[in-house]
Amino acid sequence: MARPTLVVLVLAAISLTFVPRSPARAVVVAAGPPPVRVAQAPKPKPKPRPRSSGHLIAYVRSDVALRARPGGRVVEHLSTQTSFGSPQALSVVRSRRGRWLAVSTPELGNGHLAWVDARAGGLRYARTRLEVDVDLSQRLATLRTGSRVLRHFAVGVGRPGSPTPTGRFSVTDKLSGPAYSAYYGCCILALSATQPNLPAGWSGGNRIAIHGGPTGGAVTAGCIHAGDADLRELMRLVPLGTPVLIRA
Numbered sequence: 078m079a080r081p082t083l084v085v086l087v088l089a090a091i092s093l094t095f096v097p098r099s100p101a102r103a104v105v106v107a108a109g110p111p112p113v114r115v116a117q118a119p120k121p122k123p124k125p126r127p128r129s130s131g132h133l134i135a136y137v138r139s140d141v142a143l144r145a146r147p148g149g150r151v152v153e154h155l156s157t158q159t160s161f162g163s164p165q166a167l168s169v170v171r172s173r174r175g176r177w178l179a180v181s182t183p184e185l186g187n188g189h190l191a192w193v194d195a196r197a198g199g200l201r202y203a204r205t206r207l208e209v210d211v212d213l214s215q216r217l218a219t220l221r222t223g224s225r226v227l228r229h230f231a232v233g234v235g236r237p238g239s240p241t242p243t244g245r246f247s248v249t250d251k252l253s254g255p256a257y258s259a260y261y262g263c264c265i266l267a268l269s270a271t272q273p274n275l276p277a278g279w280s281g282g283n284r285i286a287i288h289g290g291p292t293g294g295a296v297t298a299g300c301i302h303a304g305d306a307d308l309r310e311l312m313r314l315v316p317l318g319t320p321v322l323i324r325a
Contacts, residue, residue, distance in 0.1 A: 130204055130206075131204035131205050131206040131223075132168065132169070132204060132205055132206070132207075132208065132318075132319070132320050133168075133169040133172075133178075133202060133203075133204055134166055134167065134168060134169065134202065134203045134204065134205060134316065134317070134318030134319075135166070135167040135169055135178060135180065135193065135195075135200045135201075135202055135318075136164060136165065136166050136167075136200065136201045136202070136203065136318070137155050137156070137157050137164075137165035137166075137167065137199060137200060138157060138199050138200065138201055139157065139198070139199040140154050140155065140156055140157075140199065141154070141155045141193050141197070141199045141200065142154055142155075142193070142194070142197070143155060143180075143182065143184060143185070143191035143192070143193060144191065144192045144193070144194075145185075145191075145192070146192055147173050147176075147177035147192050148177070149192070152184075152185065152191070153182075153184045153185070153191070155167075155182070155184070159249050159250055159267075161249075161250040161252060161267060162250075163249065163250040163251065163252075163317060164317060166247075166248075166249070166316070166317035166318035167180035167181070167182060167193070167247070167318060168180060168181045168245075168246075168247030168269070168318045168319070168320045170190055170245060170320075172195075173192075175195070176194060176195050176196050177192050177193070177194060177195070178192065178193050178194075178195050179191070179192055180192075180193055181245060181246055181247045181269045181320075182269055183249065183268075183269045183270070183271050183284060186271055186273075187242045187244055187246075187270055187271055187273065188244055203316070203318075205315075205316055205318070205319055206222045206223050207220065207221070207222050207227075207314060207315050207316070207319050208220075208221060208222075208319060208320045208321070208322065209248075209287075209311070209315065209319065209320070209321045209322070210321075210322045210324070211232065211234075211241075211301060211321065211322065211323045211324070212324060213234045213235075213240075213241055213243070213323065213324065213325050214325060216231060216232055216233070216234055216292070216293055216294070216295075217229060217230070217231060217232065218230050218231075218232045218287075218301070218303065218307075220310070220311065220314070220315070227314070228307065228310060230292075230303055230304065230307040231292045231293050231303075231304070232287075232292055232293075232301050232302055232303050233290055233291050233292045233293060233294055233295070233296045233297050233301065233302030233303075234294075234295050234296075234297060234301060234302075235272075235295060235297050235298065235299040235300070236295045236296055236297060236298070237295065238274065238276070239272065239274050239275065239276050239297070239298045239299045240274065240299065241285065241297070241299050241300070241301060241323060242270050242271070242272065242273070242285060242299065242323065243323050243324055243325050244270065244322075244323060245320060245321075245322055246268045246269045246270040246285070246320070246321045246322075246323065247268065247269045247318055247319060247320050247321055248266050248267070248268060248315055248316075248317055248318065248319045248321060249267050249268060249269050249317065250265070250266070250267035250317070251264070251265070251266055251267075251312050251315075251317065252264070252265040252266075252267065253265070254288060254289055254308075260289075260290070261286075261288040261289050261290075262288055262289010262290060262303075262304075262305050262308060263289060263305040263308055263309060264288065264289070264305070264308040264309060264311070264312045265286050265287070265288040266286060266287040266288070266308070266311055266312070266315070267284055267285075267286045268284070268285045268286055268287065268321055270284075270285035270321075270323065271283045271284060271285060272284070272285055272298065272299035272300075274299070275298065275299075276298050279298060281298075285299055285300055285301070286300050286301070287300070287301045287302075287303055287308070287311065287321075288300060288301075288302065288303070288308070289302065289303065289304070289305055289308060290302035290303075292304060301323075
């Protein structure tokens with residue numbers, strides 16, 4: 078048995094073909110199958126970060142309770158309309174566990190967020206990519222959608238003693254200026270901000286708004302002045318609930 082084994086090994090080593098006498102039973106003896114290449118699994122591609130779909134706005138369809146904190150005491154109730162008669166639209170600043178929504182509202186004053194229960198009903202939702210950024214030191218406002226600037230415009234800001242408050246607010250109402258006074262120009266965009274430092278003898282209320290008036294200086298009682306062309310563009314583009322960032 079040693080010799081036939083030796084012959085087969087030699088034949089295999091030099092890759093010869095052995096053909097028996099009967100052609101019909103020819104057998105090819107090869108050097109063996111080629112090495113099998115194991116394909117490596119491709120490395121998984123990193124998942125792209127989800128793009129923000131914009132700022133969440135909650136529209137009030139029936140009375141909604143405002144709470145001081147998630148699950149906390151009720152501090153106020155909101156109806157479907159603002160004090161100026163506009164649809165009640167709340168800018169959602171953040172959420173907790175998908176149920177509790179922190180919203181910007183004038184009822185609690187500057188720097189305080191109210192919490193609403195999304196599971197309690199009474200709300201419908203929309204989104205906007207628009208926002209307004211007001212730089213008080215530059216006396217400049219910017220309307221943008223996402224990272225794209227749509228418009229820059231000069232503004233007037235609060236004078237010493239009655240500065241424009243800073244923080245994150247939202248547009249609560251879009252109103253006709255002449256319906257209130259020619260002083261307000263063409264248009265009024267009321268904000269969720271309030272003025273805690275009213276001038277002596279002031280009787281015009283404590284709500285901050287973007288409205289007509291002189292621009293480029295510290296000339297107001299806290300409101301933000303803009304030109305009529307810029308105000309009309311804001312009135313046309315921004316929905317109620319659009320966030321407004323005011324920074325020093």
